[in-house]
Amino acid sequence: MLIVGFLQWWYVRGWLNLINKMMSMLRSLADSFSISLLIKTLFSPYKQISAYGSGEISFQAQISDFFDKLLSRVIGMILRLIIIFIGIIVIVLDVVMSSLVILLWPLLPILPIVCVILTIVGVTF
Amino acid sequence: MHQFHYDSLRAKESRIGKVFESWFIRTLMLLAVIALVAAGAYLMFVAHTSLAWLLWGLAIALCVVLIFIKYELIKPPLGPTDSLDDKLSRNVLTLLSRNPTPAEIAEIAHKTNSGNFLAVRYAITPNFLKIVVEGIPNDITPVFAKAREIQKKTGSESVSGGVLAIALIELHPNHEQMLRTMKLEVEDLYNGIVWYNYLHGLVKNARKPKHTGGIARDLAFGYTPYLRRFGRNISESRGAAIKDQVQLAQHTQIVARMIETFSKGGRQNVALIGPSGSGRSTIVTAFADELLDADTKISSSLKFRQIFMLDAASLIGNGGERGKLERLVPTILGEAFAAKNIIIWLDNAHLFFEDAVGSVDISNVLLPIIEAGRLRMILTMDQQRYLEISTRNPQLANALNKIMIEQSSEEETMQVMEDHVPQLEYQYNVIYTHWALKEAYRLSERYIHDIVMPGRAMKLLESSANYPVQGNFITDASVQIAIEKVYGVKMQATQDEDDKLKLLNLEELIHERMIDQVGAVKAVSDALRRSAAGVRNQNRPIGTFLFMGPTGVGKTELAKALSEVYFRGEGEMIRLDMNEFVEASDVSRLIADGSEDALSLTAQVMKHPFSVVLLDEIEKAHPQVLTTLLQMLDEGILRDNKNREVSFRDAIVIATSNAGAQKIRHFIDSGMDLNEVKDELTDQLIRDGEFKPEFLNRFDEVCIFKPLEKEDLRKIVDLMIQSTNKTLEVQKIRVRLDDAAKDLLVEKGYDPKLGARPMRRIVQNTVENLVAKMVLANLAGNGDEIEIDAEMIKSQLDK
Known part of the structure; x- marks a missing residue:
């Protein structure tokens, strides 16, 4: 009866729990890197530097404000792109690892039997 | 359906899990x-x-x-079906035997977390459950059936040890009576389970990951150096603690309205108007949590916005004079606007709109910003301040989106206290019982007036953490001690053996300093004994008495004696000479706020609710003043000019009056018994227009003081000499009068119209003057006994 309970858990609830855990980890990673937010604000000035403007109306001052803001936007974009790049790598790695674990999970209870067979067959490195 | 199967898969797994725990x-x-x-x-x-x-x-x-x-x-989840086997909690499953009995349930209940919770906080101990089990049939099926019922009623996920314990209690035919002896009802126990489930849920939620926007959240938003210097980031300080506090229905609605206001166009401000203690700051914190939670569905223009509280004290302290502050504030607000993710919170916003100590009126700077409505702002203040500001500055009031906050109900206040208990227990290393929470609500409602619920109950609950009893338990007694220490209310009278003795012998103790007037002394003593034993009406003062009689017969003296013997001392009696309240406008002085007049009746009683309140010469007060006092006499409540309820329910109210003195004398001279003519006397006073019937009827008792006779005065002389000796005790000098000297004093000091009043003067002019001269002339010194005879008295009187 306990074996039945074990199998029921391993192949149904346990597996689902594992998938949920992996999904939750993925969500936490996505939240930490907030890639969608980074994309939405990709061209926003970094830390709003120069976004306030000098308030002067002379042509020269406005040109200066424009270039200040442009520089701020470029710095912001570069920084965000770097974070997006690192984030994507980390998330992809997590997806790969999680998928492996999820796929390996149903095989785990069978592996001891495979090992016994390998012992009997006499496989060595 | 209500059968337990020892060999079910969950039960087996639980038992095995227990081994590997x-x-x-x-x-x-x-x-x-x-x-x-x-x-x-x-x-x-x-x-x-x-x-x-x-x-x-x-x-x-x-x-x-x-x-x-x-x-x-180790942690088997609940099963998918609605069977008992699937709904029994894991702890219970591991402890149940093959054929469980009610006695076994009683034994294992406290070994589970929820059962232990009930034992500690509601005194549902194993011993109590053993007694319960003795009174119910030895059949487990009804226990499980009842437990399932309770589980559903309390919204519990599982049938836990606590639920089973309540099931046992409810099956006892006399359970209501048994619980009553513990000042409990079944509903209280249900609430206990709900409370446990809530705390259990908090622990579970704390383990869940929280999504708050990540590293990129603030990259697009600006630097705020000034704001960081003069404000406090509420969102940042919440950190990982988001959504860990109880959400009252009212607060949830207000947060939803705030989100709606800030999501739509229009003026981007919210003014939370509510009295102190109503939870204004809690609402702002809950709002901050809501914005910070990546999982909530709110407008992207609000998501991850941060709330900065501007600290008025710090601003005013650094800003210095008005001009500097008027330049600093726009800089800070400009910074907040440019940052694009800031919502400014002006706590106690009135500090920015009025000139006073610790506040500066910068409405000329703030009003255009609020009216423009582009910078998001939250303003919190109390109703009174808001009314004052809106009278002074209607333009400002019109520019604000007001949300009113009401004080919480009893049920909500209990919820808030239950929510805060773990935090207080951690801080003070104590354990709160259910009765402590109930008592904190009851007593704070009665005695704490400066803030409203739930703040006032929380304040008292926290104060009581300093007075644990029986180890580290905070019980109702702890709360009573806290209110005694902080507010001077006497709550523990009957638990103190000295006080009990004092109450039983109150008449003798009072007669140690006043003569005769047995009826009045008995009336006040009885009232106090009833109060201490808890058999009085709790919604009225301890006692309300009208003392009537000629001057100098001991009316005021009895009030003083009572205050000396049982209350906080003669000097602490709250005394109002009602001849100072002869105008209708004097009502405002009677009920003035303590900050305006510390000696007003309401201010004094607010500070010392457990007192003797003496309203001297009540007949001289203006009828409007007497009308104001009606509710105080009837319900023990008087509203001050700030509309706060001031409780007189722990005070003994004594009004004195000389009205009808002539009539009393006439009755005495006619040899009539005063008790028999009391009604006639009061009727006469009503006919004469001295008092209105509704006023006289409000008193528990009208006590008639009879004029003093010569024999009474002789006893009064003894009391006065005793008092003089008490004063001289420091110098170890004693005074003794022979009988002739006393007779002479009585003869000279007796005035049927003025009672004992002239006697004080006579004793002072004779005995005390004699002693003073002898001491100064070195005729009497430490340890001497001065003998005074009639001749010496006479010589003094002749001078």
């Missing part, structure tokens, strides 16, 4: 896995034998078992 066994298994892997590696790569696979296989099998134990056996 110990981390030691699991650590051993883990070490075995590591050893097997290492040994397998050796066999494979050094000894080159296929036996390595066998060891690795074993290691994998052990790993699988370990995972199964950790994630399933």
Whole structure:
């Protein structure tokens, strides 16, 4: 009866729990890197530097404000792109690892039997 | 349906899980896995034998078992069906025997977390449950059936130990009576389960990951150096604690309205108007949590916005004079606007709109910003301040989106207290019982007036943490001690043996300093005894008495004696000479706020609710003043000019009057018994227009003081000499009068119209003057006894 309970858990609830855990980890990673937010604000000035403007109306001052803001936007974009790049790598790695674990999970209870067979067959490195 | 199956899969798994609960066994298994892997590696790569696979296989099998134990056996989830086997909590499952009995349930209940919770906070101890079990049939089926019922009623996920304990109690035919002796009702126990479930839920939620926007959240938003210097980031300080506080229905609605206001166009401000203690700051914190939670569905223009509280004290302290502040504030607000993610919170916003100590009126700076409505702002202030500001500055009031906050109900206040208890218990290392919470609500409602619920109950609950009893338990007694220490209310009278003795002998103690007037002394003593024993009406003052009689017969003296003997001392009596309240406009002085007049009746009673309140010469007060006092006499409540309820329910109210003195004398001269003519006398006073019937009827008792006779005065002389000796005790000098001297004093001091009043003067002019001269002339010194005879008195009187 306990074996039945074990199998029921391993192949149904346990597996689902594992998938949920992996999904939750993925969500936490996505939240930490907030890639969608980074994309939405990709061209926003970094830390709003120069976004306030000098308030002067002379042509020269406005040109200066424009270039200040442009520089701020470029710095912001570069920084965000770097974070997006690192984030994507980390998330992809997590997806790969999680998928492996999820796929390996149903095989785990069978592996001891495979090992016994390998012992009997006499496989060595 | 209500059958327990010992051999069910969940029950078996739970029992096995219990064996592996110990981390030691699991650590051993883990070490075995590591050893097997290492040994397998050796066999494979050094000894080159296929036996390595066998060891690795074993290691994998052990790993699988370990995972199964950790994630399933130790914490088996509830089953999918509605059967008892699927709904019994894991703790109960591991403890139940094959054929459980009610007695067994009583024994195992407190071994579970919820059962222990009830034992500690509601005194549902194993011993109590044993007594309960003796009174119910030895049949487990009704216990489980009742438990399922309770589980559903309380919204519990499982049938826990606590639920089973309540089921046992409810099956007892006299359970209501049994609980009453513990000042409990079944509903209280249900609430206990709900409280436990809530705390359990908090622990579970704390383990869940929280999504708050990540590293990129603030990259697009600006630097705020000034704001950081003069404000406090509420969102940042919440950190990982988001949504960890109880959400009252009213607060949830207000947060929703705030989100709606800030999501739409229009003026981007919210003014939370509510009295102190109503939870204004809690609402702002809940709003901050809502914005910070990536999972909530709110407008992207609000998501991850941060709330900065501007600190008025810091601003005014650094800003210095008005001009500097008027330049600083726009800089800070400009910074907040440019940052694009800031919502400014002006706590106690009135500090920015009025000129006073600690506040500066900068409405000329703030009003255009609020009216423009582009910078998001939250303003919190109390209703009174808001009314004052809106009268002074209607333009500002019109520019604000007001949300009113009401004080919480009893049920909500209990919820808030239950929510805060774990935090207080952690801070003070104490355990709160259910009665402490109930008492905190009851007493704070009655005695704390400066803030409203739930703040006032929370304030008292926290104060009581300093007075644990029986180890580290905070009970109703702790709360009573706290209110005694902080507010001077006497709550513990009947628990103190000295006080009990004092109450039983109150008449004798009062007569140690006043003569006769037995009826009045008995009336006040009885009222106090009833109050101490808890048999009085709790919604009225301890006693309300009208003392009537001629001057100098002991009316005021009795009030003083009472205050001296049982209350906080004669000097602490709250005394109002009502001849100072002869105008209708004097009502405002009577009920003035303590900050305006510390000696107003309401201000004094607010500070010292457990007092003797003496309203001297009540007949001289204006009828409007008497009308104001009606509610105080009737319900023990008087509203001050700030509309706060001031409780007189722990005070003894004594009004004195000389009205009808002539009539009393006439009755005495006619040889009539005063008790028999009391009604006639009061009727006469009403006919004469001295008092209105509704006023006289409000008193518990009208006591008639009879004029003093010569024999009474002789006793008064003795009391006065006693008092003089008490004063001289420091110098170890004693005064003794012979009988002739006393007779002479009585003869000279007796005035039927003025009672004992002239006697004080006579004793002062004769005895005290004599003693003073002898001391100064070195005729009497330390340890001497001065003998005074009639001749000496006479010589003084002749001078």
